[in-house]
Amino acid sequence: xxxxxxxxxxxxxxxxxxxxxxxxxxxxxxxxxxxxxxxxxxxxxxxxxxxxxxxxxxxxxxxxxxxxxxxxxxxxxxxxxxxxxxxxxxxxxxxxxxxxxxxxxxxxxxxxxxxxxxxxxxxxxxxxxxxxxxxxxxxxxxxxxxxxxxxxxxxxxxxxxxxxxxxxxxxxxxxxxxxxxxxxxxxxxxxxxxxxxxxxxxxxxxxxxxxxxxxxxxxxxxxxxxxxxxxxxxxxxxxxxxxxxxxxxxxxxxxxxxxxxxxxxxxxxxxxxxxxxxxxxxxxxxxxxxxxxxxxxxxxxxxxxxxxxxxxxxxxxxxxxxxxxxxxxxxxxxxxxxxxxxxxxxxxxx
Amino acid sequence: xxxxxxxxxxxxxxxxxxxxxxxxxxxxxxxxxxxxxxxxxxxxxxxxxxxxxxxxxxxxxxxxxxxxxxxxxxxxxxxxxxxxxxxxxxxxxxxxxxxxxxxxxxxxxxxxxxxxxxxxxxxxxxxxxxxxxxxxxxxxxxxxxxxxxxxxxxxxxxxxxxxxxxxxxxxxxxxxxxxxxxxxxxxxxxxxxxxxxxxxxxxxxxxxxxxxxxxxxxxxxxxxxxxxxxxxxxxxxxxxxxxxxxxxxxxxxxxxxxxxxxxxxxxxxxxxxxxxxxxxxxxxxxxxxxxxxxxxxxxxxxxxxxxxxxxxxxxxxxxxxxxxxxxxxxxxxxxxxxxxxxxxxxxxxx
Numbered sequence: 001x002x003x004x005x006x007x008x009x010x011x012x013x014x015x016x017x018x019x020x021x022x023x024x025x026x027x028x029x030x031x032x033x034x035x036x037x038x039x040x041x042x043x044x045x046x047x048x049x050x051x052x053x054x055x056x057x058x059x060x061x062x063x064x065x066x067x068x069x070x071x072x073x074x075x076x077x078x079x080x081x082x083x084x085x086x087x088x089x090x091x092x093x094x095x096x097x098x099x100x101x102x103x104x105x106x107x108x109x110x111x112x113x114x115x116x117x118x119x120x121x122x123x124x125x126x127x128x129x130x131x132x133x134x135x136x137x138x139x140x141x142x143x144x145x146x147x148x149x150x151x152x153x154x155x156x157x158x159x160x161x162x163x164x165x166x167x168x169x170x171x172x173x174x175x176x177x178x179x180x181x182x183x184x185x186x187x188x189x190x191x192x193x194x195x196x197x198x199x200x201x202x203x204x205x206x207x208x209x210x211x212x213x214x215x216x217x218x219x220x221x222x223x224x225x226x227x228x229x230x231x232x233x234x235x236x237x238x239x240x241x242x243x244x245x246x247x248x249x250x251x252x253x254x255x256x257x258x259x260x261x262x263x264x265x266x267x268x269x270x271x272x273x274x275x276x277x278x279x280x281x282x283x284x285x286x287x288x289x290x291x292x293x294x295x296x297x298x299x300x301x302x303x304x305x306x307x308x309x310x311x312x313x314x315x316x317x318x319x320x321x322x323x324x325x326x327x328x329x330x331x332x333x334x335x336x337x338x339x340x341x342x343x344x345x346x347x348x349x350x
Numbered sequence: 351x352x353x354x355x356x357x358x359x360x361x362x363x364x365x366x367x368x369x370x371x372x373x374x375x376x377x378x379x380x381x382x383x384x385x386x387x388x389x390x391x392x393x394x395x396x397x398x399x400x401x402x403x404x405x406x407x408x409x410x411x412x413x414x415x416x417x418x419x420x421x422x423x424x425x426x427x428x429x430x431x432x433x434x435x436x437x438x439x440x441x442x443x444x445x446x447x448x449x450x451x452x453x454x455x456x457x458x459x460x461x462x463x464x465x466x467x468x469x470x471x472x473x474x475x476x477x478x479x480x481x482x483x484x485x486x487x488x489x490x491x492x493x494x495x496x497x498x499x500x501x502x503x504x505x506x507x508x509x510x511x512x513x514x515x516x517x518x519x520x521x522x523x524x525x526x527x528x529x530x531x532x533x534x535x536x537x538x539x540x541x542x543x544x545x546x547x548x549x550x551x552x553x554x555x556x557x558x559x560x561x562x563x564x565x566x567x568x569x570x571x572x573x574x575x576x577x578x579x580x581x582x583x584x585x586x587x588x589x590x591x592x593x594x595x596x597x598x599x600x601x602x603x604x605x606x607x608x609x610x611x612x613x614x615x616x617x618x619x620x621x622x623x624x625x626x627x628x629x630x631x632x633x634x635x636x637x638x639x640x641x642x643x644x645x646x647x648x649x650x651x652x653x654x655x656x657x658x659x660x661x662x663x664x665x666x667x668x669x670x671x672x673x674x675x676x677x678x679x680x681x682x683x684x685x686x687x688x689x690x691x692x693x694x695x696x697x698x699x700x
Contacts, residue, residue: 100672108551134485327452327456330414335458337465
């Protein structure tokens with residue numbers, strides 16, 4: 001197997017060169033819509049989101065119903081922005097963090113379109129775009145909606161402690177973003193296109209601390225990004241941005257170290273949705289997390305930067321920590337997975 | 351919109367004719383492997399499974415680890431039967447019933463292949479085959495593993511009550527099968543091929559009884575089967591078998607009624623994996639359920655009947671109930687979804 005430049009690590013032997021698939025027909029992201037909670041709305045990019053909720057309950061009787069409503073809102077919003085109507089959307093591909101992904105499945109009930117439920121934890125936005133692009137690229141469908149959501153209050157009480165306990169949070173923990181995002185992927189229309197997708201392998205470096213998910217996910221991000229460079233014969237210089245979601249501050253530092261071990265310096269090119277969502281004054285410790293974090297960042301500020309021609313080509317790598325409360329209680333370590341897609345500006349726009 | 355023959359119901363207006371995708375390159379199921387628990391091994395088709403566990407714990411310290419081990423066993427078994435080795439498998443597509451699909455994600459950790467996590471509850475086996483076939487058909491991957499699992503003891507304590515309580519089960523309830531199955535889908539080799547896939551929409555007729563999932567899923571099965579007939583211009587007579595998984599006895603009766611309302615009599619063609627898994631003497635009430643039920647039936651007796659040329663063409667429709675304990679506790683009704691694939695014998699085998 002060919003060695004990567006500066007190949008300083010035998011980990012590269014893992015890359016067999018078959019994790020990336022290329023699309024022939026340039027499936028396009030013709031619109032994106034983002035909705036966030038009030039805390040996220042006060043973050044550095046708060047003004048970029050399409051909708052900022054006044055409160056986390058979104059006028060519903062439970063946080064779970066609020067999360068579902070956010071997701072429905074994002075899906076409808078993206079469809080509306082695309083200039084299409086719901087009956088023109090062939091499929092909804094969606095995932096979230098709740099047990100049995102009820103936010104997605106119940107949101108799907110509101111729409112008259114086929115539905116694929118996905119679970120890749122916080123990697124779900126990239127997973128939905130990768131599969132959605134595959135279906136559109138092959139000509140099976142014309143328009144698909146790719147969406148994910150997360151909600152601080154539904155995630156906290158499911159994975160950690162009820163909010164009422166007021167538990168202190170350890171310094172490496174991240175803050176589940178209350179956010180949802182949806183992209184419409186289409187075979188016609190205008191917008192940046194998805195050039196290829198790199199699917200991730202499950203990586204586990206033995207992290208057992210469910211309050212340090214950045215560390216649990218960084219190896220998966222490293223593996224997918226290295227596999228992507230290997231498969232596509234590219235390197236960091238070929239991208240305007242390498243955007244992970246959501247490693248947070250600590251996980252991002254770990255990723256930089258792991259990439260260096262593999263001969264890549266991504267420090268000038270890398271940003272992370274978890275770091276972008278909040279600023280340090282917001283008491284979120286290592287930054288944001290949750291499927292909705294990368295979904296809302298991607299479908300707001302990132303797509304806008306394509307419109308303003310700030311970006312020509314980016315690598316978006318969403319990372320997921322594949323734990324459950326049961327696996328944690330049984331003493332298991334936390335596996336991670338990361339899926340990546342390359343988004344490019346259409347050449348005719350130059 | 352064209353009317354279906356005997357179109358006796360306005361429900362047919364829901365079929366827009368774009369739920370089915372057709373494969374051009376005949377992605378083949380080149381092998382299948384099934385593993386079941388001891389109770390399932392005593393069922394009518396017990397002798398057909400590749401492996402019957404001596405006990406539900408599979409020599410592990412928890413039922414959750416046993417389920418994961420079953421799934422790993424099924425994946426390795428299917429790869430071995432296909433004549434391939436694990437490094438030739440490009441992707442694992444897997445789902446299960448546990449929160450955050452830990453059986454699938456932790457099983458994926460054991461393999462050096464990319465991983466897509468799916469959640470469609472008991473529809474997951476058809477979902478994984480449909481997406482796996484899409485990826486193989488488009489030439490993106492050569493060989494993929496499509497797998498699901500379920501385990502009576504992990505599902506009971508997660509969704510209902512700990513076994514130790516000895517709770518009585520209502521008459522409409524089904525018995526989550528302790529079972530896993532895996533198919534290898536490939537662009538070369540011998541085996542029946544997947545002709546097309548029909549993706550389902552989420553249907554909800556307002557059933558709120560989590561012990562009557564057959565009734566919750568039957569409308570989704572009806573919708574997908576009718577959409578399939580509409581899209582493919584076929585009817586029950588074109589199939590040797592219409593196999594649902596897992597409606598059980600009551601859900602199957604309801605499906606027959608719903609199909610009749612839409613002008614189709616499937617009574618002579620239909621069977622259900624939940625009905626096939628157990629016989630009435632095994633105290634399972636309405637029959638089996640769980641992702642592993644349809645996965646193990648499909649990957650044993652059904653594939654064997656293709657080998658013996660008993661079948662030329664079947665429609666396999668796996669059905670999922672998209673509830674969680676939270677949605678039930680919040681008084682929500684139970685949405686269902688069903689995805690279908692058509693499996694055909696290769697013509698050259700005639």
